[in-house]
Amino acid sequence: MALTISCPVCGKRNGYEFRYGGEDKGPRPDEKGLTPRTWCDYAHMNACVAGVQKEWWCHKNGCGVWFTIHRNTLTNLEVDGPEVTS
Amino acid sequence: MRLERLPTLRVNPSEQCTVNYHGKSYQGVAGDTVATALYANGVRVFGRSLKYHRPRGLYSLDGECSNTCMAVDGIPNVRAENTLAKNGMRVAAQNVIGSADFDWMGFMDKADWLMPAGFYYRTLHKPARLWPLALRQVRKAAGLGKISPDFKMKGRFSEIYPTADVCVIGGGPAGMSAALAAAESNLRVILLEARPWLGGCFDYRVSAFDAEKKLFERGRELAARVEAAANIRVFKHAPNVGIYNNNLVTAFQIGPPDGAYDERYIEIRATSVVVATGCIERPLLFENNERPGVMQVGCAHRLARTYGVMPGRRAVFSIGHDMGLEAAIDLCDLGMEIACVADIRDDGQAPDLLMALAERRIPFLKGWVAARTHGAKQVKKVTLRSIEGSVKRQFECDLLVASAGFTPLTGALTMAQARLRYDAHTGYFMPTQLPAKMHVAGTMTGRNHPLSIEASGRLAGLRAAADCGADNADAVTVADTHLGRLPGPERGTKLVTAPVKGRKSFICFDEDTTVKNIKQAIDMGFDVPELIKRFTSAGTGPGQGGIPGHNLPLFTARYQALSGATPLPTVARAPLVPTLVATYAGAHHDMCKRTPLDELQKRDGGVFRRIGVWQRARYFSEDLSCREEVLNVRNNVGMLDGSTLGKFRLHGPDALKALQRVYVGNMAKMSPGKIKYSAMCNEDGCVIDDGVVVKLSENEYYFTTSTARAGETAEWFRYHTRYDGWDYHIVNLTDGLGVVNISGPNARKVLQKVVDADISNEAFPFGGYREFTVQGAIPVRAMRLGFVGELSYELHAPAACMVSLWEILTEAGKEFGIRNFGVEAQNVLRMEKCHIILGVESEQRTNLLDLGLGFLWDRHKTDTKTVGTVALRQAEGDPNHFRLVGIEMENPERAPRDGSIIVDRRIRGYVCTARRSFSLNRAVGMALVEAESAGVGTRLEIFEDECDGRRLAARVVPMPFYDPPGNRMRM
Numbered sequence A: 001m002a003l004t005i006s007c008p009v010c011g012k013r014n015g016y017e018f019r020y021g022g023e024d025k026g027p028r029p030d031e032k033g034l035t036p037r038t039w040c041d042y043a044h045m046n047a048c049v050a051g052v053q054k055e056w057w058c059h060k061n062g063c064g065v066w067f068t069i070h071r072n073t074l075t076n077l078e079v080d081g082p083e084v085t086s
Numbered sequence B: 001m002r003l004e005r006l007p008t009l010r011v012n013p014s015e016q017c018t019v020n021y022h023g024k025s026y027q028g029v030a031g032d033t034v035a036t037a038l039y040a041n042g043v044r045v046f047g048r049s050l051k052y053h054r055p056r057g058l059y060s061l062d063g064e065c066s067n068t069c070m071a072v073d074g075i076p077n078v079r080a081e082n083t084l085a086k087n088g089m090r091v092a093a094q095n096v097i098g099s100a101d102f103d104w105m106g107f108m109d110k111a112d113w114l115m116p117a118g119f120y121y122r123t124l125h126k127p128a129r130l131w132p133l134a135l136r137q138v139r140k141a142a143g144l145g146k147i148s149p150d151f152k153m154k155g156r157f158s159e160i161y162p163t164a165d166v167c168v169i170g171g172g173p174a175g176m177s178a179a180l181a182a183a184e185s186n187l188r189v190i191l192l193e194a195r196p197w198l199g200g201c202f203d204y205r206v207s208a209f210d211a212e213k214k215l216f217e218r219g220r221e222l223a224a225r226v227e228a229a230a231n232i233r234v235f236k237h238a239p240n241v242g243i244y245n246n247n248l249v250t251a252f253q254i255g256p257p258d259g260a261y262d263e264r265y266i267e268i269r270a271t272s273v274v275v276a277t278g279c280i281e282r283p284l285l286f287e288n289n290e291r292p293g294v295m296q297v298g299c300a301h302r303l304a305r306t307y308g309v310m311p312g313r314r315a316v317f318s319i320g321h322d323m324g325l326e327a328a329i330d331l332c333d334l335g336m337e338i339a340c341v342a343d344i345r346d347d348g349q350a351p352d353l354l355m356a357l358a359e360r361r362i363p364f365l366k367g368w369v370a371a372r373t374h375g376a377k378q379v380k381k382v383t384l385r386s387i388e389g390s391v392k393r394q395f396e397c398d399l400l401v402a403s404a405g406f407t408p409l410t411g412a413l414t415m416a417q418a419r420l421r422y423d424a425h426t427g428y429f430m431p432t433q434l435p436a437k438m439h440v441a442g443t444m445t446g447r448n449h450p451l452s453i454e455a456s457g458r459l460a461g462l463r464a465a466a467d468c469g470a471d472n473a474d475a476v477t478v479a480d481t482h483l484g485r486l487p488g489p490e491r492g493t494k495l496v497t498a499p500v501k502g503r504k505s506f507i508c509f510d511e512d513t514t515v516k517n518i519k520q521a522i523d524m525g526f527d528v529p530e531l532i533k534r535f536t537s538a539g540t541g542p543g544q545g546g547i548p549g550h551n552l553p554l555f556t557a558r559y560q561a562l563s564g565a566t567p568l569p570t571v572a573r574a575p576l577v578p579t580l581v582a583t584y585a586g587a588h589h590d591m592c593k594r595t596p597l598d599e600l601q602k603r604d605g606g607v608f609r610r611i612g613v614w615q616r617a618r619y620f621s622e623d624l625s626c627r628e629e630v631l632n633v634r635n636n637v638g639m640l641d642g643s644t645l646g647k648f649r650l651h652g653p654d655a656l657k658a659l660q661r662v663y664v665g666n667m668a669k670m671s672p673g674k675i676k677y678s679a680m681c682n683e684d685g686c687v688i689d690d691g692v693v694v695k696l697s698e699n700e701y702y703f704t705t706s707t708a709r710a711g712e713t714a715e716w717f718r719y720h721t722r723y724d725g726w727d728y729h730i731v732n733l734t735d736g737l738g739v740v741n742i743s744g745p746n747a748r749k750v751l752q753k754v755v756d757a758d759i760s761n762e763a764f765p766f767g768g769y770r771e772f773t774v775q776g777a778i779p780v781r782a783m784r785l786g787f788v789g790e791l792s793y794e795l796h797a798p799a800a801c802m803v804s805l806w807e808i809l810t811e812a813g814k815e816f817g818i819r820n821f822g823v824e825a826q827n828v829l830r831m832e833k834c835h836i837i838l839g840v841e842s843e844q845r846t847n848l849l850d851l852g853l854g855f856l857w858d859r860h861k862t863d864t865k866t867v868g869t870v871a872l873r874q875a876e877g878d879p880n881h882f883r884l885v886g887i888e889m890e891n892p893e894r895a896p897r898d899g900s901i902i903v904d905r906r907i908r909g910y911v912c913t914a915r916r917s918f919s920l921n922r923a924v925g926m927a928l929v930e931a932e933s934a935g936v937g938t939r940l941e942i943f944e945d946e947c948d949g950r951r952l953a954a955r956v957v958p959m960p961f962y963d964p965p966g967n968r969m970r971m
């Protein structure tokens, strides 16, 4: 309950206002060639990282946008995302 | 006999207050707690202990143990030391058969040898068949308070969620100094104090602060400055109950008499936190160390100074620190006879205190300690021994003031996951690593000199301000240097136990855990305090480890006598202080939505029920079977308020793509002026919503959802298109538009009277969508649907026009005898047609195919990545699913209750909806059953709650029951 989340539209807000949308697993796979196994992996299996993970949140009691943050699952604190190096 | 003229008093002796204790009235004064009011009237035994039913009395005055937990006005386990006495309060002792003084269960104290540590775990499970018997007895004996199952909590509860730059926990001298220092930088400061006043350890003491002021005067001076500061928000009588990461601090506050609330929950978001919770006393361990008449130094001292109640006539002191000497001297000056003061320490006492003791001729023993108290219900005599145990002396007394030393209140720190380590110099658990933007100050850092206490508070306050961006580096340096010049942390006392066996030396009062129990646990191999805590349950009672929190780890380390066995602290958890569940629940806001037609429906006699977030008219008569309402729709015309339906506008160049993603049908195949019924599934192919979609123009759609899904629909669309970056917008119009459903064979006649458009069956057929105005003024979106199975129009209009629209239709329908129907009548009507309601005819595992709605799914739509279709393909042909079937009861008069289960030798399914059908004169319904029971003609047995073993019989029949060809809705 102590979590705060930074909405890209509204800024840092109380975690109560958001809905968790799961780990960031990338876009939906094409249906062609999908096996039950690969589909289940996409739909239901999670990495459950003990550490920093990228995940989806919805500002449901605010602007309604879906966005990703990085959160440390050990401390339950939002953290800055890893630096993108080119 | 109050000490009425003391300047330190926090009670008003001139104002009386009466509490009722076991049928007798006791006079207290305004400001008394329940405990002090009773104590002032000579009550010494407040209750009986958990296991051994030992008499227990006033010990700490801060509610650190369950000794003085009492039932107050029917609420069990109320901490009498922290609860202000109110006129007319009814107070009762707990865990007694008889009274606190004469408890019939008192013999249990002799039975302690029967209950070694871990007694329940180790003894009662063999043989297994005896366990249920033992369980009943244990249950009867367990727990302190009792609550009646019919008890209704009274009181007003509230909650607030303030934010602050700096939150200071603890309103003693350090906390107040910290708050004042932080406030200098114009930051918003919150100060939390558990007691009803600020002042902490200064508040009741008359020792000199400096040449002019006494400690209590200094305390009040600081308090006045804090209260006067505009940017410090003070919460008094507000114990801190939790602290979480991100510096979220929770507390609850007890309301002022006649205030707007009795208790309220407080949740504070602070940038930085100062923890200045101070110290409590470490109990001295000796035989019968919790006999009524034994109390801590602060308890005895504050009873006299704060409440004006003399704690006893003749006292013995067994203490280990200068505060004990100070209290003995002050209580002697207030008129108490001090038989002897035993000090654990051989040296190190402040010279002026030693001189004061000598001046008053108070017998003083260095290196001595209390070893045992005598007296069955109250202390009558004390045995003192020299520390090594060789010499002993006895003193008659009615009060033993006992305290080994101090221990910091670290609950807030351990909850915040600070690392604590045992500090050998002070004997305290001190933080070695604090979470970000958290600081500690005051006596919990081991400092006892008044100037050091304040200086540490000031430094912490300035640092907390710097965390918020205050530009005060110079001030921090000055404060740091200043603190460094003042006396530092003092040496603590080492003594753990008096030289006794410990069979009746209680380390935890709440759970009746003795020193002997701890030894047993360690001998059995439990070597870590956290494990010993669980095995012996020491520190798991309402006091949250206040009494054993320090002694348990110290004793464990000492008893193991291992080299390098440093004491390890146990962890405190929320709530740090017992809190009413009602306080956490807060004010009960019944937040519901009402439709634009709410008033009219009430006027028409609607019986309202809460349905989801809505208040809806469920019935329009006392007849809950809704016979008249149903038949009127079937034979004439009725009108329903359907405004709760989810209503959405979807527009933009990629709107169609979004529809294709979430709906299982092919939404590209829509023709203007026609509605399309479709469904949404989740990733598992289970149906989450159904509704109709209308294409208004290119890239512009209007659709409805079920009432329950309206809130989540926009989120659902956006979630499933979150990677696509599509250009579309979804607007929730649920509250902006209302809906009237006008149904029945006469519906067209009514509607035609008020619209100019041609609404004949040819011009506006079943499944059609039209836009027109009612009486040339009210814009209406009209759909011809058949949910109830009759000729039916669903009229969507702006919420502001709904009342007019309803009145116009009512007026137009008068000649046909139009009347309301409610949600229940609609439920019966649609059930006769086997039209489903999601969540009633489906549950979480019910997929599209199970419901017989497979025809909605376009299997050729593979490139749209439609949600749920992969799972549907896999589910096809899977026999392990419940199927939705129609059922008809063998007894046409008797429908089973919704939710009844279908059984043979095991459960085969359950009834979703079943009713007596007036249209058909049969009892019919829908059920979800295993595939093998789903064939038409299968006989089902239904088990209903309280059916006395008599099962109801039904048979699977084809669906729908009413008008199978669907002619009536197409008329």
Ligand SMILES: [Zn+2]
Residues within 6 Å of the ligand: A007, A008, A009, A010, A011, A059, A062, A063, A064, A065
């Ligand atoms: Zn937002």
